[in-house]
Amino acid sequence: MQTPEKSKRGRPRDANARKNILAAAAALLDEGGIGAVTMEAIAARAGVGKPTIYREWPNAQAVAMTAFLETAEPAPQGPRARSPLEALRRQLRKVAGVFATRAGRNTAMMIAAAQNDSELAKVFRNHFILKSREEGRTLLAAAIAARELRKDIDVETALDLIYAPLYFRLLIGHGPLDAAFTDGLLELALKGLAARRSA
Amino acid sequence: MQTPEKSKRGRPRDANARKNILAAAAALLDEGGIGAVTMEAIAARAGVGKPTIYREWPNAQAVAMTAFLETAEPAPQGPRARSPLEALRRQLRKVAGVFATRAGRNTAMMIAAAQNDSELAKVFRNHFILKSREEGRTLLAAAIAARELRKDIDVETALDLIYAPLYFRLLIGHGPLDAAFTDGLLELALKGLAARRSA
Amino acid sequence: MQTPEKSKRGRPRDANARKNILAAAAALLDEGGIGAVTMEAIAARAGVGKPTIYREWPNAQAVAMTAFLETAEPAPQGPRARSPLEALRRQLRKVAGVFATRAGRNTAMMIAAAQNDSELAKVFRNHFILKSREEGRTLLAAAIAARELRKDIDVETALDLIYAPLYFRLLIGHGPLDAAFTDGLLELALKGLAARRSA
Amino acid sequence: MQTPEKSKRGRPRDANARKNILAAAAALLDEGGIGAVTMEAIAARAGVGKPTIYREWPNAQAVAMTAFLETAEPAPQGPRARSPLEALRRQLRKVAGVFATRAGRNTAMMIAAAQNDSELAKVFRNHFILKSREEGRTLLAAAIAARELRKDIDVETALDLIYAPLYFRLLIGHGPLDAAFTDGLLELALKGLAARRSA
DNA sequence: ATCTAAGCGAGACGGTACGTCACGTCTTGGG
DNA sequence: CCCAAGACGTGACGTACCGTCTCGCTTAGAT
Numbered sequence: 001m002q003t004p005e006k007s008k009r010g011r012p013r014d015a016n017a018r019k020n021i022l023a024a025a026a027a028l029l030d031e032g033g034i035g036a037v038t039m040e041a042i043a044a045r046a047g048v049g050k051p052t053i054y055r056e057w058p059n060a061q062a063v064a065m066t067a068f069l070e071t072a073e074p075a076p077q078g079p080r081a082r083s084p085l086e087a088l089r090r091q092l093r094k095v096a097g098v099f100a101t102r103a104g105r106n107t108a109m110m111i112a113a114a115q116n117d118s119e120l121a122k123v124f125r126n127h128f129i130l131k132s133r134e135e136g137r138t139l140l141a142a143a144i145a146a147r148e149l150r151k152d153i154d155v156e157t158a159l160d161l162i163y164a165p166l167y168f169r170l171l172i173g174h175g176p177l178d179a180a181f182t183d184g185l186l187e188l189a190l191k192g193l194a195a196r197r198s199a
Numbered sequence: 200m201q202t203p204e205k206s207k208r209g210r211p212r213d214a215n216a217r218k219n220i221l222a223a224a225a226a227l228l229d230e231g232g233i234g235a236v237t238m239e240a241i242a243a244r245a246g247v248g249k250p251t252i253y254r255e256w257p258n259a260q261a262v263a264m265t266a267f268l269e270t271a272e273p274a275p276q277g278p279r280a281r282s283p284l285e286a287l288r289r290q291l292r293k294v295a296g297v298f299a300t301r302a303g304r305n306t307a308m309m310i311a312a313a314q315n316d317s318e319l320a321k322v323f324r325n326h327f328i329l330k331s332r333e334e335g336r337t338l339l340a341a342a343i344a345a346r347e348l349r350k351d352i353d354v355e356t357a358l359d360l361i362y363a364p365l366y367f368r369l370l371i372g373h374g375p376l377d378a379a380f381t382d383g384l385l386e387l388a389l390k391g392l393a394a395r396r397s398a
Numbered sequence: 399m400q401t402p403e404k405s406k407r408g409r410p411r412d413a414n415a416r417k418n419i420l421a422a423a424a425a426l427l428d429e430g431g432i433g434a435v436t437m438e439a440i441a442a443r444a445g446v447g448k449p450t451i452y453r454e455w456p457n458a459q460a461v462a463m464t465a466f467l468e469t470a471e472p473a474p475q476g477p478r479a480r481s482p483l484e485a486l487r488r489q490l491r492k493v494a495g496v497f498a499t500r501a502g503r504n505t506a507m508m509i510a511a512a513q514n515d516s517e518l519a520k521v522f523r524n525h526f527i528l529k530s531r532e533e534g535r536t537l538l539a540a541a542i543a544a545r546e547l548r549k550d551i552d553v554e555t556a557l558d559l560i561y562a563p564l565y566f567r568l569l570i571g572h573g574p575l576d577a578a579f580t581d582g583l584l585e586l587a588l589k590g591l592a593a594r595r596s597a
Numbered sequence: 598m599q600t601p602e603k604s605k606r607g608r609p610r611d612a613n614a615r616k617n618i619l620a621a622a623a624a625l626l627d628e629g630g631i632g633a634v635t636m637e638a639i640a641a642r643a644g645v646g647k648p649t650i651y652r653e654w655p656n657a658q659a660v661a662m663t664a665f666l667e668t669a670e671p672a673p674q675g676p677r678a679r680s681p682l683e684a685l686r687r688q689l690r691k692v693a694g695v696f697a698t699r700a701g702r703n704t705a706m707m708i709a710a711a712q713n714d715s716e717l718a719k720v721f722r723n724h725f726i727l728k729s730r731e732e733g734r735t736l737l738a739a740a741i742a743a744r745e746l747r748k749d750i751d752v753e754t755a756l757d758l759i760y761a762p763l764y765f766r767l768l769i770g771h772g773p774l775d776a777a778f779t780d781g782l783l784e785l786a787l788k789g790l791a792a793r794r795s796a
Numbered sequence: 797a798t799c800t801a802a803g804c805g806a807g808a809c810g811g812t813a814c815g816t817c818a819c820g821t822c823t824t825g826g827g
Numbered sequence: 828c829c830c831a832a833g834a835c836g837t838g839a840c841g842t843a844c845c846g847t848c849t850c851g852c853t854t855a856g857a858t
Contacts, residue, residue: 192391
């Protein structure tokens, strides 16, 4: 939280320990899910004392969250798209692709973990969701600028409209989460559900 | 799930015990969240032995899930709407209203619990999500029949488009979940994001 | 306890059940020691309901005790000995031999079980110890009559003097329990420890 | 048992906890017998967590055994006897006296407990029986040196001859366990059972 | 160069909940 | 009216982690 006074006396934190802890937590998360990420297991695996972990994190899920966030590398940019809308389509496909991997399961587990810990929820929102929405917001803005999207839309609502279904399928698993879905979803969102009155 | 063989021998299950267990679980869930729903606490509160609980459920979260599902009473039907679209708008408002209550928190917690237990996930999907979607599907079909919606839409995708944002906000909490949101959301979904080319 | 009036109504006791119960208890005792003789296990193995067992015995150890007592068949008489003392020597050897088998372990376990249940202790004393002592008493009486033993000895004390060491070694296991031991023991008991003053 | 490697790392065992655990076990043993010595009860009474007990003992009876052994204080030495034989007589009376108290019941229960746990049996034998026999061995040696006992006797057998009857009566309860018994027992053991042939 | 405060690993501490086992009782339908 | 089957409330089992607390040992800035 704060590091203002920099007491500076005594042995400094061991940067290596932090790295080992997060690596252990990430490995445990991948191997056995959030339930396998226990303080005991992290400490044992990282070759670290439990107090060393508690010095920096309040509980095991917080370590898992940090490990998750530091592992979730920014997606590599694909080839330039020929239009903003095309870029948006590709972005949705990419997200669906990630959600289909272990990273997707981890994301779901982090959302789950956040339900029981408001501090965790805040961290997840600020470091994962907001970042992801920022990307989407940029894409939408570009599409609006290119007159591919209506300029009067509420961007926040539009973001939910487009991205929420991906998270929903990730979390509920009631339907496939593939390119066919994201393409259909985007098309529907673009055209709208309403019947054309004129005609 | 199934009761095919009807062994019928021996003392039958005590229906009262089951009721007490679910009541206890529901109370604990409301009071302290999913973390408070432990087998020990349920057993103590219900005046029931732990083995009695284990006879019917494999773990505490499964009890919580059953309690949640049996508690989630079917929403009372509001006054007749003047049109299918109006009915859909009201339905979305109602869901948002429920999500703003403790029932919403419980729903979020059940979704979270389901992330770590595929059996639980299946139960939740079949008994809560599918039911809820069925309602939505009916509303959409009526609106299509009334020519208020395009008749070529993929209903499953449309359902995700409309309902997922509510779940998303419930779970992430990155924005309000009120009538203004649902109304805007519905409007956007109806009109679509795309700029009108002709004009 | 009582069967005087012969009510005769309803289904009569199943004599086969009792036999099965005792056989099951004996088998469990032999296989896993007294700890394996549980009501559940007996009932399951005997194909009998627990209440049927409780109707006749107050707890599992009581069943084990009955099974033990009914299993402990009277030792087959060996060839006639040429003297009462010789018969006594053979008898001690035989007891030591039995104590070295599973029956010995069972005996030890019954003595142990009796320590925590005075009713059990009484049954064991009356049906096992007293019977065994009666045999010994007969042998001693014969030896006295044959003037091989002093006629002024207190028989009860003499019985303890001769037999107790066998039980002691059975229970404590601090030394061998073989013919060499019983022979030496008997010789020592006969001659006495005291130094001969005259001489 | 052994403390060879002296790992020395980490927080050392809490001597106070150990003391409390043994005190609680001893109290429970006295109050309700071996059956009352449960891990739960010990932990609750000692104000200690169960794992702390399991760190040092494998089960409740092992705790009871340790408590028993540490409670069984060395008997206070009585006034000097005028002869080794007299000392032996007094020692037997003293043992009988102890056996008549709660300590005697506890001893019986420990012997019982040892029947179902060979590790427990070994501990009991090494720390209780062997110690007690050492005392007896010393007394016999002195009596032999004083020419009150024959010098050709096998001491181990003689010890069993003298002491086993006390344990036998303690465990079976078929007869009194008082000074009259021990005196008669000793006299019989000294003089022997055999009729004098000469004279 | 020494002091000394803080971090380090290890691991024991008092706890809570776990999921299982057996207890002894009760309640079914069937013989 | 007894039988088998089996559910009931109870309570102890032994285990896994929790989050805290000593330990003895670095480590490195301040003296």
